[in-house]
Amino acid sequence: MITKLTPARPGRWAATVATIALLAGLAPGFAAAQDAHRGGTLRLVSVSSQGTLDPHVNYTSQFWQLYAFLYDGLVGFKKVGGPESKEVVADLAAALPEVSNDGKTYTFTLRKGVKFSNGKEMTTDDVEASFQRIFKVLGPTAGTFYNGIVGADQCLAAPADCTLAGGIVADKAAGTVTINLVAPDPEFLFKLSAPHASILPAETTAKDNGNAPIPGTGAYMVKSYDPNNSMVIVRNPAFSEWSKDAQPEGHVDEIDYTFGGTEEAAVNAILNGQADWMFDQPPADRLAELSTAAPDQIHLAPLSAWWYAPMNVNLAPFNDVRVRQALNYAIDRDALVSLFGGPALAQPVCQVLPPDFPGHVDQCQYTLDPGDSWSAPDMDKAMQLVEESGTKGEKVTIVTEDNAASRGIGTYLQSVLSDLGYEAAVQTISGDIQFTYIQNTNNKVQISISQWYADYPAASNFLNVLFGCDSFHPGSDASINIAGFCDKGIDDRMKAAIALGATDPAAADAEWAKIDGAVMEAAPALPLFTPKQVDLLSTRVGNYAFSNQYHWLIANAWVQ
């Protein structure tokens, strides 16, 4: 129920008041249920914070989880648990946009009366300025998500003078914003739902705002942030709920997020009732204890992600497709799952798209009897392929991160490669260096272990980003196509599938499933497993909901 409060005559006011009183009288149970859980403070802990608070710049899942209730875009992902969390709903726009001009023009009508936490009303000026700001602050996805907007080329070339003329057309009187694209983009609404497209006040500086909070339209606002200690989040005084799906009014009054300590200490604090939730995953060696001591406090949810081992298709021995296929046949995916903590924490996978993801169809080429799912490794076939390739005895170095899971997998792959007849070694590097190190072709990395988490639910976010020609940049630390895989035929099919998605999403998903198979046939990577999220909550937290996009929906939970 949305009661629209327009400036009204006293008579209408009286009627409204009477109606509210009547409703309250008729449904006391409903009102009580709403209020019963309101209030209290949630205490969250994390080993470290994740940098700048600027929603146009920060690109970490830790802070995106907070942006869900701090900022809004024109549209946003539905703030509910389960599969519906992949749906896009109107947020600051009153309704989903009208798409015209063969999918190249999106027209949004803004909601009226939405206010920023500084009390200022949101207008089309803010929308226009926010889109320019994505480019002015050199946003991480400016060149990958929003480069399809008319005028984005000039903005990428000269960010300071960005106007997006012709790309963003605002009509202040009518309260509409029109976005023109160079080409149809079926994923555009997903991209607009990302926090990087949050609408911020027009007067926000055109530089990364760092640790100073920027006023937002969400249900909460950041009161203080010290990346070395804590963040305090309180209710946005100017907020009134306009859509429960897009931006629900939260239950708790305050959210205190502390940074520091260890995962071990965080588990203790939650069990002692000193904290309510930890961002980091609980240490694997405490999971057995937790599953018996506090089974009701643990929540597991599969992630739209994969752990994989990209194989450099431009370096020996992996420049031979048979070697890449052989390794795919040879690995025991159940063993990999147990290295990560067992079936409760991961599931085996032998394709690119994660389960329940758009375009995912169960398929497994690399197993004893190929079909829908993986059963057992096929060592004979692997040996035969290696023999045919004539690469036996070559040296292979596996580059892993310095955490237990990555190192364990590296050692396991080393043993498999040795069994196949290679001279394998493991090189372990600090996690933060490894991710950029393995991307740069100058470092001549043959095989490495990495992860990818979806930005939004679209097959291209895995296949096109990780194995598309456009994301391969030799000699750069920013080249996310780590395998260096660029197959003209597959690349064209991916582009066609993206275009097809604009007119026929179902057919596009079917095509993506085929592309998934085609990519796996060329085997530029070893799919390892799909990880699951473990949320450990204190006993006083209720109403847990897990969204594929934002993970635990903090604002939907209550503590009373």
Next chain:
Amino acid sequence: MLAVILSRLARMVVVMVGISVITFLIFFATPGADPAARIAGRNAAPETVTAVRHDFGLDRPIWVQYGVMMRKMFVTGDLTSFVNRGQKIVPTLTAAAPVTLSLVAGAAVLWMALGAATGIIAAAFKDRLPDKILMGVSMMAVAMPVFWVGEMVNLVTQSRLHDTWAFSWVPPLGYVPLSESPARWFLALVFPWITLSFLYIGLYGRMLRTGIIETYQEDYIRTARAKGLTARRVLLKHATRAAIIPVVIMFGMDFGVLVGGAAVLTEVVFGLNGVGRLTYQALKVLDLPMIMAAVLYASFFVVLANAVVDLLCILIDPRLRRK
């Protein structure tokens, strides 16, 4: 005296410049460390990486970058992080310093008092039961890694026995500023102090015991005894005073290094966000400005603590006053 201070200052500047140049060069020689790619974020377009490189001045010659960084750190004070974009380095470091100072100063009092007591008692009861017990415990204290001791202390006080009468008073992990509540500041630091000082009590106790026993061989001790001084006076006034000099020198080193960030393991285990943890975090994410600031801060304290110790030694040992 002025000349001594000036020469010390000059030496300090040379040391700090040397350290900062080496740190800077190592950073840029590390593969995969390109700050522009890290700042731009995963899957950034090449145009964005180029724009970031230009915006942060990372496309300028390396010596210019060094000069700019030093100027921003010491002159304008507006050096900002490469990772926590917008985070000012100098205020962050000064905010973290009191945490580490509280931890290390409290622990230093504990370990000097208990370390001295251990050494003196052990020397006085040489080869008898108290000596054997004290030296056995000291050996254990030195052999146990501090992070393990810390985790065990946490396991007992925060987890297994947290709800019993013995440890229910232990506050949650973390720091409480002295200005906010002296009592809570003290309670929050009791176990961190004990944990950090444990190793040093053992180390200093053993060192002092050996020193006193060696000093007992000196002629002046025989003279003191011949004069008819009591055994206690010989031990405390003559033997200990001479034997404690190497301990004090070592204390200066340890104190400086710990204040500069070497207490990181204790800080992390007990959730104290001090300089050590700040340095560790900066190293993990390769935040060059923060690394540079932390390294310079640490070297400053090591040099300063050494200067103070030199003065202390002159006070303790009259022989050092004569030249």
